[in-house]
Amino acid sequence: EAxxxxxxxxxxxxxxxxxxxxxxxxxxHDNLYWYRRVMGKExxxxxxxxKESKQDESGMPNNRFLAERTGGTYSTLKVxxxxxxxxxxYFCASSQGGRSYGYTxxxxxxxxxx
Amino acid sequence: AQSVTQLDxxxxxxxxxxxxxxxxxxxxxxxxxxWYVQYPNQGLQLLLKYLSGSTLVESINGFEAEFNKSQTSFxxxxxxxxxxxxxxxxxxxxxxxxxxxxxxxxxxxxxxxx
Numbered sequence: 001e002a003x004x005x006x007x008x009x010x011x012x013x014x015x016x017x018x019x020x021x022x023x024x025x026x027x028x029h030d031n032l033y034w035y036r037r038v039m040g041k042e043x044x045x046x047x048x049x050x051k052e053s054k055q056d057e058s059g060m061p062n063n064r065f066l067a068e069r070t071g072g073t074y075s076t077l078k079v080x081x082x083x084x085x086x087x088x089x090y091f092c093a094s095s096q097g098g099r100s101y102g103y104t105x106x107x108x109x110x111x112x113x114x
Numbered sequence: 115a116q117s118v119t120q121l122d123x124x125x126x127x128x129x130x131x132x133x134x135x136x137x138x139x140x141x142x143x144x145x146x147x148x149w150y151v152q153y154p155n156q157g158l159q160l161l162l163k164y165l166s167g168s169t170l171v172e173s174i175n176g177f178e179a180e181f182n183k184s185q186t187s188f189x190x191x192x193x194x195x196x197x198x199x200x201x202x203x204x205x206x207x208x209x210x211x212x213x214x215x216x217x218x219x220x221x222x223x224x225x226x227x228x
Contacts, residue, residue: 004157031214042118043158043204043218056213091158101146101165101208103216107157 002026004106006092012112018080021109025074025094031055032075033095033103034067038088046090049075050097082113116140118207120219128227129197135190135222137179137205144210147188149179152221153201161203164188175199200226 005024013019025032034046046065047057051072060067064083069075079086089108096102117140127133139145149161162173169181179190188205202223206216 033215035216035218042220043206045215045217048214056215059215093158095214101148101163103148103160105150105158 004092004094004104006090006106006109008109009107010110010112012114013082015084015113016081018078019082019111021077021079021090021111023075023077023092023094023106025092026096026104028096029094029104030072030097031095032069033093034075034077035091035093036088037091037108038085043091046077079111082111084113087111087113116207116209116212116217118205118217118219120203120205120222122222123220124223124225126225126227127195130194132193133191133195133199133224135203135205135224137188137190137219139186139188139205139207139217141186141209146208146210147179147181148206148208148216149173149177149188149190150204150206151201152204158204161190195224195226197226197228199224 030051032049035043037043045059048055049069052069066078089110091108093103093105119138121136147164150158151161152158162171164171164181172178177192202221204221205219
């Protein structure tokens with residue numbers, strides 16, 4: 001089966017611009033998660049979708065970040081306007097649900113804001 | 115507060131030597147425990163997980179970890195490392211009170227030298 005796909009793999013943008021990251025989860029996985037790792041720090045949770053609904057968005061840093069999951073399939077994470085501190089690696093993960101906790105991660109998008 | 119601590123940011127070791135990567139977490143009440151590995155230029159891959167049952171869990175490539183409830187630890191060990199084990203290792207915890215999100219440690223870079 002195809003894994004979790006994220007694109008772009010790398011993005012370099014200027015401060016103040018907008019960037020949209022995309023995540024395609026494993027087909028049939030209702031749960032989709034976004035995480036971020038800022039350089040030198042731990043991987044931090046951003047938010048959790050169950051199908052198209054936001055289950056937990058307690059980790060979203062501020063209102064410059066907007067996540068959507070149209071139709072419960074792929075998800076996008078938009079940063080508008082981007083700031084220097086938004087630089088990092090953004091990971092997406094999906095899981096089927098239940099108690100197996102089989103989280104599968106994508107390869108990440110490395111975002112650099114200059 | 116829920117937190118995960120990996121005390122060692124880098125662990126250098128010679129090939130065929132044993133290694134232990136340490137992981138402690140803040141509370142052992144109903145936790146599920148994970149170790150992920152990130153090889154250079156790749157995404158996060160699940161190495162092993164503890165959900166219930168035997169406190170000693172093993173991976174297919176020779177790593178093992180033991181859930182120690184009293185010490186709130188889940189240290190990762192391997193009796194003999196290979197060059198190919200060079201990677202960054204992340205400990206993660208899911209508390210049952212959380213809907214699904216993982217709390218990660220800061221990561222430990224294992225550097226295996228010939």
